[in-house]
Amino acid sequence: MAATAKSLQIVMFPWLAFGHMIPYFELAKRIAQKGHRISFISTPRNIQRLPKIPPSLSSLMNFVSLTLPRQDNLPQDAEATNDLPIHKIPYLKIAYDNLQDSLAEYLQKSTPDWIIYDAMPYWLPPITAKLGIPSVFFSIFQAWTICYGGPSSSAMINGKDPRTKPQDFTVPPKWVSFDTRVAYRLYEAKKFFGHFEMNDSGVTDIVRVGTVMAGCDVIAVRSCMEIESEWIYLVGELHGKPVLPIGLLPPTAHDSRDANEDSTWLTISEWLGKRKRKTVIYVAFGSELNLSQNELTELALGLELSGLPFFWALRNRDETIVLPDGFEERVKGRGVVWTSWAPQLRILAHESVGAFLTHCGFSSITESLYFGHPLVLLPFSMDQGLIARVFAEKKAGIEIARNEEDGAYTRKSVAEALKLVIVEEEGRIYREKAKELGVLFADEELHDQYVHKFVEFLQNHRQVSDQ
Structure with a gap:
């Protein structure tokens, strides 16, 4: 089926942090290498600072620049988290949220086969649903971190998380049935607890992530079964949808840039x-x-x-x-x-x-x-x-x-x-x-196979929905 499947047109929309944009860009390149067209959306200054599209992929990849709306509390030219002290990041989230109209307009015109988006745009699932565009939430965080958030509908969105104080996060959550010592230290749990608290953007981080996960069709994780198979299966159980590891995105050749x-x-x-x-x-x-x-x-x-x-x-x-x-x-x-x-x-x-x-x-x-x-x-x-x-x-x-x-x-x-x-x-x-x-x-073949299976899933799902 994959051999005759048509080339896909995919939009990618990461959060405005280079720790997010770079893995998204790496995944975009790997999908484009398999013959699919990628439109990578970000803001003008971020696009200037991202790596250049390899010449061999220039016919399949393009940057789409959306101007970040002005926000009073943001310094001029601040378009990514590393341009800001941590207390100003909620204002970057407000500006990012204000991209929704220009993004919706772009999606309506371009009619992509899929959109792959990040954890912050909680407002995007209703837009993609209305336009009939299937969606992937690509988590740069591994499955063990996703599992700490809990079920999206109850724990993340509706505030029914049984954990009510930082100490509750220093042990594995009750929904983890296998043996593990992976948990937060108390000083980390105090910081993590902040993601449940309201910030100046008007939406808590945990509600953003939970709404994105509840509204997407597929969850993709930067990971592999060889590292965390139990956690990956658990994400599927908690969220009731397909979870696809896309490999570790190991570094590409370290040749000089200039x-x-x-x-x-x-x-x-x-x-x-x-x-x-x-x-x-x-x-x-x-x-x-x-x-x-x-x-x-x-x-x-x-x-x-x-x-x-x-x-x-x-x-x-x-x-x-x-x-x-x-x-x-x-x-x-x-x-x-x-x-x-x-x-x-x-x-x-x-x-x-x-x-x-x-x-x-x-x-x-x-x-x-x-x-x-x-x-x-x-x-x-x-x-x-x-x-x-x-x-x-x-x-x-x-x-x-x-x-x-x-x-x-x-x-x-x-x-x-x-x-x-x-x-x-x-x-x-x-x-x-x-x-x-x-x-x-360093097993390039293994990680390429994960991307291959991910793309094959997207092709097959798109074909079924087109029939």
């Missing part, structure tokens, strides 16, 4: 090339996380205390938060603090790198395990705590010990975790398990 990247890489690779194989700790926390002064200080002094070589890609956007006095001088020759953009994939691919100290964003986890590096886990927000539990449970890495109440960690706990994973005999299990998982994460 001359500036090449000169940056030349400097970094020269430093890495002087270090012994598998000894360097790569440290990076994504582009949006701002550490507090105490968090930054303890992390820096922990790196120093470990005595190990490190490359720290530090992108703290708050200029009032500074490194400890004399730190860079004391670690000179052993450690580098790199404060501009760094080519993460190229660094991870270098043979001198031995472990990744990460905030546990799933893209970073995927990239690290793609190269078989063990993880030193230091989660900070949203789903990162659950991701840390999963990979600690799989023995692919170790979490830095923290205070249960407030999440504080010390230089000693940082240094101990680093030394364990990199040099100590006790840490061999993490090095071996990460290498084992690396085989799965």
Whole structure:
């Protein structure tokens, strides 16, 4: 049936965060490679900052630019979450919500076969239903995180969640019937509880997600059965609709993008090339996380205390938060603090790198395990705590010990975790398990098959509905 199925026209509409837009763009490329047309919708400035469409796919992929409506509380040119402090993000959600008329108009004119959308546009399911366009909710969050939200109709939308205080989130939910230690720590549960509370956008995050999941036809998850089959099945049970893993979207070839990247890489690779194989700790926390002064200080002094070589890609956007006095001088020759953009994939691919100290964003986890590096886990927000539990449970890495109440960690706990994973005999299990998982994460054929099955489902479903 798939061989004679027609080429699909698919619209993709991610939330305005690069941690969402990049996986959507990666999935778009993989669908286009199978001969289907993709219209990728975002705002003008985000489109400028996204990767370029590969020339081989330019006839099948295009960007559709929708102007973000003005919002009084948003700075000029703020079109993504990384343009804003966290307390301003609800205003970005208001502006995003105000895209609904221009999006509805575009959908009416373009009549796509499918729309693939994100967790925030709770207003979109009625529009797609009215226009007769089948829809996919593509979750960049894994099934274990989705399951924590509970059933969409009762727990997420109607406020009938039996969990009423942060402590209730420190154990697996009652609807999880299999054995697992994946749960929030108390300090994480307090933050997660905030998603149930009203914000300045006028709609809670949990209602947004629940309404999207209740209104879509299919749920797609950035995951695979080899990692979390029980959780994937549970999402289907909780929401009563097809759940399709689309694979891990492992990184594509890390070739250079421009001359500036090449000169940056030349400097970094020269430093890495002087270090012994598998000894360097790569440290990076994504582009949006701002550490507090105490968090930054303890992390820096922990790196120093470990005595190990490190490359720290530090992108703290708050200029009032500074490194400890004399730190860079004391670690000179052993450690580098790199404060501009760094080519993460190229660094991870270098043979001198031995472990990744990460905030546990799933893209970073995927990239690290793609190269078989063990993880030193230091989660900070949203789903990162659950991701840390999963990979600690799989023995692919170790979490830095923290205070249960407030999440504080010390230089000693940082240094101990680093030394364990990199040099100590006790840490061999993490090095071996990460290498084992690396085989799965780097299996391009396996992950391509997941995309293939996903597209085949979309084709078959569309054909049935057209008959």
